[in-house]
Amino acid sequence: ELKVEQNPLFLSMQEGKNYTIYCNYSTTSDRLYWYRQDPGKSLESLFVLLSNGAVKQEGRLMASLDTKARLSTLHITAAVHDLSATYFCAVDMKTSGSRLTFGEGTQLTVNP
């Protein structure tokens, strides 16, 4: 059974600081997704990582994928309050219609 673990689960940081969220998964998969969820809202797609070594950046967020280590990172640079949200990584199972298995989420709070 595929398991996806994120850490930390809760992250409180000051504006202007940098931090990294980690996502580990238990079985082989080459496709990893990052989503953002604001309270009471649905999920917004942030990044799609399709191969080993993939790196994508959008604004203050950068995501990378190491399939050999079964690890993805979401790096936050110079955080701003607007980044406060819950971030989920998700992995799809090649043999299972690409349904997504999600991590527990990292609740990020950026304080002024």
Place this chain on the structure above:
Amino acid sequence: DTGVSQDPRHKITKRGQNVTFRCDPISEHNRLYWYRQTLGQGPEFLTYFQNEAQLEKSRLLSDRFSAERPKGSFSTLEIQRTEQGDSAMYLCASSLGLGLAGGNEQFFGPGTRLTVL
């Protein structure tokens, strides 16, 4: 707006009643997924359709749950004899289903929040 839409957005029902939710995917997407999310957790897969065919169901989907996608467009999720444990956000997502080589980015609807009293 051509995103995924869901109806209703909120549903409050009494235990034992039946409820039905609707999802309209992005029009050119042939895959449609249902997930359930409880407070503080990530979404959990329930079932998915490729066009009108329901290809996989999670063990989470008890006999009280049924989903359809009659013409390969919109989908419905029905829960019979609701229980308090069914209270959750029910999310629908759709994708192009590009196959193993390509990504299968799923786009989520706003969700239906179900409260069972």
